[in-house]
Amino acid sequence: MEPEVLERFTWYMREQSALTVMFHTKVAARMGLSATDEKCIDLAMRAEGPITAGRLAELSGLSTGAVTGVIDRLEHAGFVRRVRDPNDRRKVLVEVTVGDVEKFGQLFEEARQSLIEVLGHFGDDELQVIERYLQLQIATFRARVIDT
Numbered sequence: 001m002e003p004e005v006l007e008r009f010t011w012y013m014r015e016q017s018a019l020t021v022m023f024h025t026k027v028a029a030r031m032g033l034s035a036t037d038e039k040c041i042d043l044a045m046r047a048e049g050p051i052t053a054g055r056l057a058e059l060s061g062l063s064t065g066a067v068t069g070v071i072d073r074l075e076h077a078g079f080v081r082r083v084r085d086p087n088d089r090r091k092v093l094v095e096v097t098v099g100d101v102e103k104f105g106q107l108f109e110e111a112r113q114s115l116i117e118v119l120g121h122f123g124d125d126e127l128q129v130i131e132r133y134l135q136l137q138i139a140t141f142r143a144r145v146i147d148t
Helices: 003-031 035-046 053-060 064-076 098-102 106-119 124-146
Strands: 080-085 088-096
Touching: 003 035, 003 106, 035 053, 035 064, 035 088, 053 064, 053 088, 064 080
Parallel strands: none
Antiparallel strands: 080 088
């Protein structure tokens, strides 16, 4: 790969990353949370049902101790609650209290509209390439940075 190409793409990724962090910092502030807490509730919301603290630690790359603090703060703010695992009463699960989270959905609508606007500039073949790129980027970044 030509150094100039790598430099350009590095700049794009850094800019996208900075914008994403700033967006989520803004959303978190409106929710009365830290950016880490807001992203952890996002991970919990995207899980298929209640999630263990251990699984949230795996997904976030945080230590289990840090995740316990996140869950404590989210529970105190009314965004999650701890529930017993119906299959194993020794386990505690984290359940998102959807009603409290849905009122912040409007915060994401402008971002969604931006995505629709941008994707509208591409044809189906181009979208397949973009999707493949994003899938590879997510998997590689998770494996090398988060899951290490």
